[in-house]
Amino acid sequence: MKSVIQNLPQKKVTRAEALQAALHYFKNDDLAASVWLNKYALKDSEGNIYESTPDDMHRRIAKEIARIEKKYANPLTESEIYEVIKNFKYIVPQGSPMAGIGNPFQIASLSNCFVIGNEGDSDSYGGIMKIDQEQVQLMKRRGGVGHDLSHIRPKGSPVKNSALTSTGIVPFMERYSNSTREVAQDGRRGALMLSVSINHPDSEDFIDAKLEQGKVTGANVSVRIDDAFMKAVKKGDMYTQKYPVFSKNPKYSKTIEAQKLWKKIVHNAWQSAEPGILFWDTIINESVPDSYADLGYKTVSTNPCGEIPLCPYDSCRLLAINLFSYVENPFTKKAAFNFKLFKKHIVIAQRMMDDIIDLELEKIDKILEKIDADPELDEVKATEKTLWLNIRKKAYEGRRTGIGITAEGDMLAALGIRYGSKEGNEFSVKVHKTLGIETYRASVNLAKERGAFSIFDAEREKNNPFILRLKEADSKLYYEMLEHGRRNIALLTIAPTGTTSLMTQTSSGIEPVFMPVYKRRKKVNPNDKGVRVDFVDEVGDSWEEYVVFHHRFKQWMEVNGIDVTKNFSQQELDVLVKKSPYYKATSNDVDWLSKVTMQGAVQKWVDHSISVTINLPNDVSEELVGELYLKAWEVGCKGVTVYRDGSRSGVLIANDEKKENNQSDTLTPFPTKRPQILEADVVRFQNKKEKWIAFIGLVDDKPYEIFTGLADDEDGILLPRWVEKGFIIKNRNEDGSSRYDFQYKNKRGYKTTIEGLSHKFNPEFWNYAKLFSGTLRHGMPIDKIVKLIQSLQLDSESINTWKNGVVRALKHYVEDGTKVIGQTCENCKSDNLIYQEGCLTCNDCGTSKCG
Known part of the structure; x- marks a missing residue:
């Protein structure tokens, strides 16, 4: 293999230089520039930076993929690859591929996600500890991990050790969660999915585990729900849980009221957005890789965001196609989607994905070389080495890929179609059907040139529902696949594209736009001319608050001759949004049942799964959440997550005027x-x-x-x-x-x-x-505690000084906009005071006091 070190840019750049260049590249979008620089710019272990802009990164990626292309017939050139990935316009390798391709400084995988598990579903302590170690080893290589806990015997079961009985699932949830929190991944925490079957007798404990705050904070949790349970819920029937799950001769079983447990799932999801739900029979029945279950491809869990169900030791690399860029004349009456160009780029995207598997195999070999060279004893290294050998086998044998999309919301808006409408759902299905068919066609054509994945067997797949849909939609493609096979065992997914969408400057994944308008703050010099100081923080820094437009909303404004530099009032902003194609099409506006229906229809053309969240207002009932879950199962979704506004902290606040609340x-x-x-x-x-x-x-x-x-x-x-x-x-x-x-x-x-x-x-x-x-x-509440501390009459000067320090520290956590009761403005005597960035701010005269 030609060393990528030879192609390494020798010139180092300072962080300030790189940030300035990245800001210019992203047209002063400081968030996009910072995310790219922090997460994806090429750096060595000392923090030295070798890339100034994403253009350098795209040339690095194009060079490496072109190197792999030369191994095969009809290779793409470096220039052809660069043209489709530059500027994040069309094809975007996601996450680990973006950071790792051509990176000689990291010995890390290019896979975004993994699933692990024990042979024979062992629930011995040795097997459980092995999973813990494998999880940590994967996370230190930048991978997100999922594994299932259904093999662990229920609480109270007899065991042949000093404990006499099993502790059940929950203590091991906490163990795996804590391990995740301990692992650093280049500035981010590891990501973990824990799942369990609803058929497991401890599933109720699993569902409740995260309700105690501070517990299992390092993992997402999802329940694998089978059709029999859902039917029992609909009919009000009893349901029998077993261990081992679904065993014909269980060691333990109990009968429960299905609706009672269902209501608990719904309540917890309503309250805290977890657990997520995986409709497991739908996943297994639709899964193409499960046609090879007896060869090691039995799906057991999903990655942390739920979009890729996987068998043990399989992994997947992700790539997104930017749908917005295929809209010609966006936001005009002439707007149209260029399906011809879209199909052309799908072919290139699938070739790139297959090349990335070869690059991944090279990376795994490097990992194995490092393990062999490490000075630890062989027995210390044994689990890690076996883990990567298993992962290499699955990557080589199945060659799984993960092509997805981003900018669905912006694509529809640019076409003048409202997200969530009947027309919007129909057009989205058309796009995803095209993507599904053409990606499979590209994989079949790759099989003609490069050979099919090594265990391909058309006979095994002949009754798979997804394959049968392909046959009905395009019989020519189907019969070519019978003759030549397919290069990849499974190909499609729809992942969340958080940082990717920041860099494409579009809406994320299949989701609608979150907000077309929101607020940001920037530090200012109060002595500069024309600067507005909205508040002063506790160390004396001045800040200006300003309105930020979603990039494509701003593009709509420009197309329609609206001055984007104007300082709009809230009322003017409301009128503006109402005129735009984003009106009634944001995350909190879209009809929830319509979104679930859309997901189910799109799922028919995605062989893995879809990561999507149903956003709900704070005042929705638990019954509505239950209806959405039921609808999702009925329309064929593989999984669903709901988020009720305010059920978790840390979410963006809309640009609406603050409403009084209790x-x-x-x-x-x-x-x-x-x-x-x-x-x-x-x-x-x-x-x-x-x-x-x-x-x-x-x-x-x-x-x-x-x-x-x-x-x-x-x-x-x-x-x-x-x-x-x-x-x-x-x-x-x-x-x-x-x-x-x-x-x-x-x-x-x-x-x-x-x-x-x-x-x-x-x-x-x-x-x-x-x-x-x-x-x-x-x-x-923090503001009440602050008021309590301020009211304390203490004799000691030092303790009063300390008291003031506590107040200043806690004010950092008072939610902006919280009304201050019982105080008046020192300047204008108004009682219209709020907390803003830890400072008391007068809404009437603008006076701000910190500390």
């Missing part, structure tokens, strides 16, 4: 028993010219406990300035008393622990910290 009067159900490990933020501030530091323990991104005091003195905390996040870990001293340690990763990736936060600060601070942490843990 959320601050309700308590959050935090865990009363403190989890052993909490994510933590580090907040630094100055109090009377002294440097202070606060450690804020978080549950679901909300404060749960606080430690704070003087920093950088002999008795305080010595912590590098660059540390902003870490973990607070509850430990015990030798005398049995508790202590709280702070752990972070240094710049080399090694864990550094500061022991005994509770003893680093003044004991008087610690006692008050326990009091304030207690109010946090019981869900008292």
Whole structure:
């Protein structure tokens, strides 16, 4: 193999230079520029940067794919490949392929996702620990992982060890979740999917596991639901759970009310957006690879986002086609979708995907070489080596690919079709049917040139519903496939395209546009001319708040002669959106049943699955969630997730005027028993010219406990300035008393622990910290806690200084727009005050006060 080191750009660029060049490339879209630079620009292990813009990356990718093309007949040239991937316009390798192709600095896989499992569904401790180790080994190579827990014996089952009975599924969920949280992947946390069959006697415990906040926070969870259970739900019948699941001679079984368990699933999904649902019989019956189940291709779980059901040790690489770019004359009456160009590019995309498998095999060989060269004993390396040998076998044998799309919402808007309408659903199905047929045709043609995947057997596939649909739609293609085979065992998926859509500057995946208009903030120099200062933060920095238009919404404005530089009022923005093709077509507008119906219709032409979320307003009933799930099963969806607005923290806030609400009067159900490990933020501030530091323990991104005091003195905390996040870990001293340690990763990736936060600060601070942490843990709203602390009358000057520091630290977590009760503006005496970025801001005169 020709070393890619020879093709490595020798010139290093500074981060500032690369960021400036990337900003120019993305036309001052700082979010897209930062995401590309942080996640995908070529870097070595010291952080040196070798690419200035995505154009450098696209040339790197084109060069490597062209190298593989030369191995085969009728090769694509480097120029042909570059032309379809440049500017993220048509074909976009996603995630791991984008970061890893031609990257000599990372010994990592090009696969986005993996599923693992035990031979014979072993539930021994050895088998369970093996899965834990395999999961970590994959995550350190940048892969997302899924595995199923249905093989673990239910709680209370007899075991032949000192425990006598099994602990059931939930403790192992927590183990796998914690392992995920420990693994860093170039600045991101690992991703994990845990699934279980509804037929398992512990499935109810599995469904409830994440309700206790702070539990299983490192995993997505989904329930595999079979048709018999769904029929029992519809009819109000009983349902029998078994272990082993679906066994004709179970060791254990119990009969339950199907509707009762169903209502629990629905309630939990309504409350917290989990569990997701996998309609398992639909997945298995439709799965082309399951035609080869006896050869090791039995589907057992899915990747973390649910779009790729996989057998153990199989993996998949992802690529998205940007649908918006096939709309000619977008946002005009002449708008039309160029199906001819679309079909041409599908052929190229599938060739590229097959080439990426060869590149993946090279990467796996490099991983195996490194494992062999590592100094550990062979028995230490055995699990990791066997894992990658198994993955290599599946990649070589089945050559699975994952072609998908992005910009569905923008494509429809550009054509003047409303997302979610009957016309919109019909056009989407037409596009996806074309993609499905032409991708399979491309794979058959590749088989003519390069050979079929090694275990292809038309006889095995002859009754598969997906293959039969292809036969009905295009009999010529079907009979060519019988004669020549197919290059790839399965080909299609629709993944979420979060960072990809940021760089294509389009809507994500198959989803509608989330918001056509939203708010951003930027730091400004108050002395500059023409600058508007909306608020000043606690360290004195000035910020301007401004409206941002979704890129394609802005394009619609430009096409229609609307001045995009104008400072629009909220009322003007509302009128503008109403005139646009995005009106009633955003995530929160689309008719939910229509979206589920669309997903089911599109699914007929996707051989893997679809990652899609049904967005619901906060006030929808649990009954509606149940109806959506039932409808999804009836129309042939393979899986479905719902998100009710406000059921999870950390979601973008719309650009609407803030509505009065009584959320601050309700308590959050935090865990009363403190989890052993909490994510933590580090907040630094100055109090009377002294440097202070606060450690804020978080549950679901909300404060749960606080430690704070003087920093950088002999008795305080010595912590590098660059540390902003870490973990607070509850430990015990030798005398049995508790202590709280702070752990972070240094710049080399090694864990550094500061022991005994509770003893680093003044004991008087610690006692008050326990009091304030207690109010946090019981869900008292932050603004109310801030008001409580401010009202305390304390004699000691040092404790009052500390008290002010606690207030300043906690104000970071008060939701912007929260109404301030009982205070007036010092400037205009108005009581119309809100929190904004931790500062008190007057809505009437604009005066802002921090600290």
